[in-house]
Amino acid sequence: MSMNIESKLNQFQFIARDVKKSYWTANIETKALDGISLNVGKGDFKMILGPSGSGKTTLMNILGGLDSADSGEIIINLGNGKFKDIRKFTNNELTNYRRKHIGIIFQFYNLIPILTALENVELAARFSGISSPKKKSKEYLSELGLGDKLNRYPNQLSGGEQQRVAIARALVKDPALILADEPTGNLDSVKTDEIYKILKKLSEDYNKTILIVTHDEDMANKYAKEHIYIKDGRLIRNQGKGVG
Numbered sequence: 001m002s003m004n005i006e007s008k009l010n011q012f013q014f015i016a017r018d019v020k021k022s023y024w025t026a027n028i029e030t031k032a033l034d035g036i037s038l039n040v041g042k043g044d045f046k047m048i049l050g051p052s053g054s055g056k057t058t059l060m061n062i063l064g065g066l067d068s069a070d071s072g073e074i075i076i077n078l079g080n081g082k083f084k085d086i087r088k089f090t091n092n093e094l095t096n097y098r099r100k101h102i103g104i105i106f107q108f109y110n111l112i113p114i115l116t117a118l119e120n121v122e123l124a125a126r127f128s129g130i131s132s133p134k135k136k137s138k139e140y141l142s143e144l145g146l147g148d149k150l151n152r153y154p155n156q157l158s159g160g161e162q163q164r165v166a167i168a169r170a171l172v173k174d175p176a177l178i179l180a181d182e183p184t185g186n187l188d189s190v191k192t193d194e195i196y197k198i199l200k201k202l203s204e205d206y207n208k209t210i211l212i213v214t215h216d217e218d219m220a221n222k223y224a225k226e227h228i229y230i231k232d233g234r235l236i237r238n239q240g241k242g243v244g
């Protein structure tokens with residue numbers, strides 16, 4: 001007997017079809033995404049590679065609900081058998097999506113400077129509506145080796161430590177999908193390796209779906225079997241087994 005639609009879809013974190021996005025400046029069109037179709041499985045750990053300006057950040061921002069596509073569809077698996085086209089979200093659904101279902105890790109950490117490490121994580125935890133936000137924030141920070149630095153402010157932490165706070169902030173809400181856009185672009189090679197190791201372990205321990213944009217082909221090869229290559233807003237290669 002064939003699988004029903006739900007159990008087939010349930011293998012996927014998202015299914016994107018022919019996603020297009022242009023930016024217009026002074027009547028000049030830049031096709032940032034020129035028809036991207038991509039399936040990512042639940043629990044996948046994938047690297048996104050491609051030259052500067054190829055559309056990687058645009059893709060991440062659209063997946064994360066920070067920007068919107070012009071056309072195409074992106075069916076996202078929100079868990080509990082719920083599948084939604086993120087292009088069809090209402091404003092409330094979009095806010096909810098960003099707060100509960102997506103964890104984003106940026107190159108420059110984007111921590112709130114007037115809040116301590118713990119408070120930065122706790123704020124995201126509260127917005128997501130999880131229970132025991134403070135307790136869970138402490139647990140994640142401790143797991144990431146920052147148990148003794150909970151009350152430090154961002155400017156009292158090293159770059160690597162700030163990025164670990166940002167990782168805790170992304171994870172504490174238990175999101176369906178974690179997106180990291182050049183998370184180590186600002187770190188030296190030792191710290192870079194440490195951050196990749198942490199992300200890889202998190203994906204294995206919690207079966208999280210993690211997509212990481214990187215310039216670093218060596219790190220990509222070291223930590224992920226599956227790479228997505230983008231050039232000129234198109235997918236040129238989706239290496240690896242994937243699903244479907």
Ligand SMILES: Nc1ncnc2c1ncn2[C@@H]1O[C@H](COP(=O)(O)OP(=O)(O)O)[C@@H](O)[C@H]1O
Nearest residue numbers: 023025030032051052053054055056057058059
């Ligand atoms: N807000 C914007 N306004 C105009 N053009 C943009 C904007 N954001 C990105 N672009 C253009 O879209 C293309 C893709 O950019 P981006 O997704 O940032 O690439 P990448 O992250 O791979 O370096 C580039 O040509 C870039 O200049």
Ligand SMILES: [Mg+2]
Nearest residue numbers: 056057058181
């Ligand atoms: Mg970018």
